[in-house]
Amino acid sequence: MMKKSTILDVAKRAGVSSSTVSHVLNHYDDIGEETKKKVLAVAKELDYAPNYAAKRLSSKNKKQIALILNEINVTRGVAMPLEILGGVIEALDKTEYEFVFYAVNGRKQKMKSLKQFCGERDISGLIIQGLTTEDPYYHELKRLDVPTVAIDMTVKNGSVGSVSIDNQAAAAEVARRLLASGNKKILFINGSNNAAVAMEREAGVRSVIAHPLISYANFSEEMAFQIVEQMERIEEIDAIFAASDLMAIGVIKALKKRNVAKKIDVVGFDDITLASYITPSLTTVRQNIPEFTKVAVADLIQQIETGKVVQKYIPYEIIVRDSARL
Amino acid sequence: MMKKSTILDVAKRAGVSSSTVSHVLNHYDDIGEETKKKVLAVAKELDYAPNYAAKRLSSKNKKQIALILNEINVTRGVAMPLEILGGVIEALDKTEYEFVFYAVNGRKQKMKSLKQFCGERDISGLIIQGLTTEDPYYHELKRLDVPTVAIDMTVKNGSVGSVSIDNQAAAAEVARRLLASGNKKILFINGSNNAAVAMEREAGVRSVIAHPLISYANFSEEMAFQIVEQMERIEEIDAIFAASDLMAIGVIKALKKRNVAKKIDVVGFDDITLASYITPSLTTVRQNIPEFTKVAVADLIQQIETGKVVQKYIPYEIIVRDSARL
DNA sequence: CTGAAAGCGCTTACAG
C-alpha cells in the first residue's frame, strides 16, 4: 500500500502552493481556470484524500451534530433506534452539519461524561434518545451547556429541547375511549418508573380513571405475560392497556393461553411492526418516528444558531385494530 | 460557554510541560507520583478534554475500524442493520480499535469512493454489509487494498473476507426436507438477482430440484403477496419457499386470503422477529447475527494484523414452526 | 490570482 499523498504532494506536482490546492479543493472562486484544472487533475491522479483529522483541527468551521443512542441493542422487535439513526442521518444530509454517532450504555456513560465527549469532538449539538432517569447522562443534561434535543423523552430542566408525542394526552385518550366503549375495570400495565414517558402515560391514565389498577412489567413482553397469566379473577377485568406494544403482546399471549382473549380489550403503545401482524392485531398508539427525527434535527439547528429551546409535541394517532374496537 | 482548555493550559497551571501532561494522561509510567497527581488534579479542575482531531493527527497509533452499512432504513421489520451495529460496537469495545460508523446509500457511494473514505479517515479495516452487485462499493471492494470483511454477503474476489451462513447448503436442505415431507411441486420465491446471497439460495434450490418453479419478488412482502394472490392453479402447488421471511409473510397473507393456507407449506429465510409472531408461525432458516458480528470483527483484526483473508460460514439452523412441519 | 507562514492541539523521539 502506497503512502498516502498529502496536500503538499499535490501542490508540488501541480507546481503551486498548498494554499492554492486548498482553495481549489474547497471551491473558493479566486483561482485561475488553468490552475484549477491542473490541481484537480493532479489530485485525481494521486488519489488525494484530504486528511479528516487535519481538516477538523485546522478549520474554524466545526459544525458537528452527534446522535447519542443509549442501549441500542436490547429489545428484539423494537426498531426505534434504527429509525432514529436513519432519520437523523438523512435529515443532517441536507444541512451543513456533519453527523457523529455515539452509542453508549451504562458503563460508557460512567467512563466518559457528555461534557468530555462534546469537548473532545467539538460537538455543536446533541440529539439524544433512550435515557432513563437512572442514567448518568440524563442528569448531566440538565447542567450541560451544549445545545441538545431529546427524542421520545423529556428532561425537566428547561434548557433541553425535546420532541415526543404528548404521552399523557395519548394515554388519557386511550383510557377515555376504553371507558366509552363500555369497559369498566381497566388494568394499566406500565413499563417502569424510571422512564419519563412511562410516568407521563401513567399520569394520563390516572387523569381519567380515579383508581386504576396498575402493574409494572419493565417493558418486558415476558413479564407482562406472567402478570396476566398469574392474575387472579381475570374475568373481572374488562380491558388491559399496556404502555408498550411488546408488553401488550405478552398480555395477548397470556389471555390466549387462559382462553379469555376475546372478552378482554387490549391496547398497546408505539405501533411497532409486530402490532399489525399478531393475532388479534393490536390496537395501539402510533408515534411518527420519522417526523420525530426531522423535527429534532430542525429544532436542534435552530437551538444552535439562535439559542431558542423548544419542547415540541408531535401528533400521535390511535390505530384501532382487532384487539380493541375503540 | 468558556473557552475549551488545551493541554497547554493544563501544563501551565500545573507548572509542567505539555509533554509531561501528555505522558500522564496517556498513562506512561515514567512520571513522578507528585507530578502525576498535580497534573490529574489540574486536568479535572479545568475539565480538560483532549482534542480528538489533534490526537488523531499527531498520533502514530491509528487503529480504526469502520462499519459501513448500506441502505440502513429501508425495510420495516428487518432489524439486521441494528443487530450488526450493536454487535460490532460491542465486539470492538473489547479491542484497541476504535469504531467509526458510516451509513451510505447509492448516492453517497457515488459521491465518495471507499478509497477516499478510508484515506480521509485513516481507516485500518472495514466491515461492510448490505451491498448488492449493483452497488459501486461492491465492485470497488475487489480492488481496494484496505482489509475488509463482508457480512451476509460474499464478494467473488479472494481478497475480501466474509462471514455468512452457507446459503446454498441451507436452501438445499430446506428444499430436500420439503420434498422429504411429501411436497412435490415447490415454488421458490427469490428476492432479486443482484444480491449474492439470493443467488446462492437459488443455486441451493436448483441443486435439489431439477426444474423448480421460480418467481422474483424483490424481497418485498407486497410483491410476494401479489404473486401468490394472482397465481393461477394454486391448488397444484404443495409448498412455497421464500428467500426471506418478509416475502414468506406476504405469501402467507395471500394464501390466507385464498383460503389455502392450510394446504400449502411455507418456509422463509432469516428468522426475523415477526416469524414467530404471525399465524401460522413461520418455519424458517435462522442466521445467528450476533455470531456474524463477533466473527467478522475477529477475522478483520486478524486480517489487519496478519494479512490472512478468510471466508467463513457460520452454522445456520432450520427453525420448524407451524407453516411447514418439516 | 497566488504564495509564505502561522496556527490548530496534540504526540513523540531525543536530550539531559
Added chain:
DNA sequence: CTGAAAGCGCTTACAG
C-alpha cells in the same frame, strides 16, 4: 523523571 522542539496535514488571514 521532565522539557524543548519538531511534526502530523490541513486552513486561513495577509501580503503582493
